[in-house]
Amino acid sequence: MESPHGLLLVALIATSAIIHLVRAQDPEGFISLDCGLPPNEVSPYIHPGSGLTYSSDSAFIQSGKIGRIEKKLEETYKKMVWTLRYFPDGKRNCYSFNVKQGTNYLIRVRFVYGNYDGDNNNPIFDLHIGPNFWLSMDLGDMKDGSTLEDIIHTPRSNFLDVCLVKTGTSTPFISSLELRPLPNNSYITTSGSLRFWTRYYITDSKAFITYPGDAYDRLWIPYLNSTWKKISTTLKANNTGSFNLPQVAVTTAATPANASEPLIYTDFLPFPNDKIFFFLHFSEVQVLGANETREFDIFWNGKVISESFRPIYMQPKTVYNPYPVTCEEGKCVLELKKTRRSTLPPLLNAIEIYIVVDTPQSETNENDVLTVRNIKATYGLNRITWQGDPCVPKQFLWDGLICNIVDTSTPPTITSLNLASSGLTGTIADGIQNLTYLEKLDLSNNSLTGVVPEYLANLKFLTLLNLSNNNLNGSIPQALRDREKKGLKIIFDGDDKKPCLSGSCKKKFPVLILIVVVASVIVVIIVVLVLVFVIKKRNASSNVEALPPSSTTPRENVTPTGISDSSIKTKKKRFSYSEVMEMTKNLQRPLGEGGFGVVYHGDLNGLQQVAVKIISQSSAQGYKEFKAEVELLLRVHHINLVSLVGYCDERDHLALIYEYMSNVDLKHHLSGKHGASVLSWSTRLRIAVDSALGLEYLHIGCRPSMVHRDVKSTNILLDEKFTAKIADFGLSRSFQLGEESHVSTVIAGTPGYLDPEYYRTGRLAEMSDVYSFGIVLLEIITNQRVTDHTREKSHITEWTAFMLNRGDITRIMDPKLNGEYNSRSVWRALELAMLCANPSSGKRPSMSQVVVELKECLISENLMKRQNQDMDSQSSLEMSMSFDTKDFPSAR
């Protein structure tokens, strides 16, 4: 995105003759990096002009290569941009800083491409701040590919990452990076970070101000409109206010050239929907006589934001908007109109405008970040993905980690660390015990020495510890042994009685392996024989389809389930038919009818409510679907997939026992029948996000990935908190990653939700679920029936398209919502739904894209709701922005 101030900024990066200042030390907290400064050049050095100390960036980043702009450009640009660091490897490369949590920082980046690679092609890439998107850098049109950006950002943790992200084919690069802590009580906003757009001070000179003219090294651009007149004083201001304005901004101001006219300032934003914060700085520069007054009303976009404002002599006051605002079609207008009492025209000293950058995603749990970084340092791990936040955004998850990501506002935690075959040497790092939420730890196939530390037993969520193939010494500590009884699985070489932690006893292995192999071959043969026998018998005795013996391995109480043992973690999951009858009190309370059977309410030992689906015996495909569902649900775990408490597989009695979902399903609430409550628009969006997350997990989160094949509103269940979970996996099919699609012989699914392309071609892919999800979204928005032959357009997609063409959103929306929604988020959701339900699968978004878009809808809906509430409580936005109310702490 190009800044209209681009040219001015180039001038700032360009050399200018400023007297060299000799100073002892930079202000506290200033970090000034000359990126790509080679080690053989002097670092740090005092930069001419500012007198600030710049040093090489090599202590803050491990990746990237060093480049240098064309020699002839060096006289045009400042020294700190002569060299640069570029990133041919990895998708995300990050600088990391230790900062003070809760302090406001100005973060400034400069780019001068200067044809360093001889390609003459200005690159395009993204910048992220921690796990959140900052902006897309497009140097395409910039002279020499040069520009500057800054952002005011308050880190939520003591770490701050600034990341360059590859978006296409071009190679990201950076020339300089600066961090400046700002005063605590300035630039306080209610949401997001502040991306620099306008920072003008009034003057007729051409000089930019940075450090030392500005104590915080903000970049101030000179500005004077031709319809204005400059007024100033030569006195020194003793007070530069809480924003610590540059001297000259306090002592110089503009009034309208024609004293009876208002002072008008206009600005144009890069995108019409950008939300902004503005900061207007005022300070009287004339000594007023007894008969003189300067008083004016301040209007922003035609609305009064402060009445009868009087600037104070040489004491800056700042007026800003506490909540982000937009400007109609991106045109923002400030008007200062003198009041009737006033004898003098209005004045303005400086103006700042920032674009809001939403930063919803929390950084990973700080303790986990610290620990995993220490582990990285201890073992000297150099993995290209191990940069920036370990867990988020999800596409940049560090290799070998698995994290628990609940929602954007909860810091993610690390639950699995896989350092197998990583060439680790030395002892097991002490730091590992600080990964409090760790469930799986794999240190296998390394050269670790020393003892197995007892403190690993302190990891209270640990369920799997793989130590095999190392050179460890001694035995497994008792504390860990005790944990084994509570479900911790420890994998090491040797057997329980004689653990072989070191490589020394490996030699015995071949013999052992031989014995095991021979023994298992014999067992497998016996089992296959038994299975063949039992299956034959089963075929003869019932109509239920026989199962292929799949990956069956020996098991006590062999039963013809065909469910591979590996997937069944504990036997607790398996219940007998009599237990099922007991928990459902002999099928006393039916809850409804699912695919292939009736669902009953049940109670597990008075501890847990469950929903029990008794697979109907008349259903010919029942057993296959039953098997598919058990296999799937035992294998996958996700908060947005209904979880399996257990199952019953006793010849003619098949049952699935799920967690109980007290709020039934989405369809139930949309229909409003049986006293179901009406779901608000934001709840609906949340349900949509939840179910999209569930599907995304099936498509890309689990291996092999799956297609649900029967996404519909009755298969989206709601728990007591209205968290949505996908259910009914009976038709799901898994397929290996890489195989794009999959031809299935039987078309399955529910009419109305069925992907027309799948129906035509029989090719099964994730995109079929996206289609069905689009239909569900349309139901959520419109609450129309999916197919209704009494309607002019019977299918819901046709009906919506037809209504959309008429352009009346209120008639598309579910009337039960009573118009209580923000039309912007509705439009986005509608557009998304129609995109998902596109007849051509190639045009549909992926579930991950759907998740991102829906989350943004939800955030914007919640934000609007909050603002509306704030508005209601303060009677009007104008009131809340008025200068004199207590709610306006910004004016000083």
Ligand SMILES: *[C@@H]1O[C@H](CO)[C@@H](O)[C@H](O)[C@H]1NC(C)=O
């Ligand atoms: C700002 O606040 C933080 C913590 O709230 C404190 O550590 C820091 O010293 C403060 N900085 C200034 C300049 O007052």
Ligand SMILES: *[C@@H]1O[C@H](CO)[C@@H](O)[C@H](O)[C@H]1NC(C)=O
């Ligand atoms: C600033 O302080 C000095 C000495 O205290 C005083 O002479 C001067 O008038 C003050 N300036 C203003 C603008 O108040």
Ligand SMILES: *[C@@H]1O[C@H](CO)[C@@H](O)[C@H](O)[C@H]1NC(C)=O
């Ligand atoms: C100043 O503005 C007033 C009101 O708009 C107008 O009547 C007057 O002619 C203007 N004076 C000059 C010198 O332009």
Ligand SMILES: *[C@@H]1O[C@H](CO)[C@@H](O)[C@H](O)[C@H]1NC(C)=O
């Ligand atoms: C001066 O201000 C007017 C009104 O805001 C605007 O239309 C005009 O473009 C400005 N001129 C300059 C040179 O900024």
Ligand SMILES: *[C@@H]1O[C@H](CO)[C@@H](O)[C@H](O)[C@H]1NC(C)=O
């Ligand atoms: C204010 O009073 C001074 C004399 O004290 C006079 O010269 C000036 O014209 C008056 N200004 C106005 C606006 O009345």
Ligand SMILES: *[C@@H]1O[C@H](CO)[C@@H](O)[C@H](O)[C@H]1NC(C)=O
């Ligand atoms: C163990 O690591 C080595 C390299 O470090 C690798 O070649 C080998 O395949 C790994 N073995 C297993 C079982 O992962």
Ligand SMILES: *[C@@H]1O[C@H](CO)[C@@H](O)[C@H](O)[C@H]1NC(C)=O
């Ligand atoms: C683990 O965390 C504690 C408390 O946060 C800290 O004192 C200790 O140094 C950490 N240990 C390691 C090895 O990182």
Ligand SMILES: *[C@@H]1O[C@H](CO)[C@@H](O)[C@H](O)[C@H]1NC(C)=O
């Ligand atoms: C443990 O590590 C070994 C060697 O890397 C590997 O072959 C084995 O599959 C691992 N076991 C588990 C349960 O992860």
Ligand SMILES: *[C@@H]1O[C@H](CO)[C@@H](O)[C@H](O)[C@H]1NC(C)=O
């Ligand atoms: C194993 O540990 C014992 C004592 O704990 C020590 O004497 C021995 O040298 C160690 N062996 C190796 C190979 O580290």
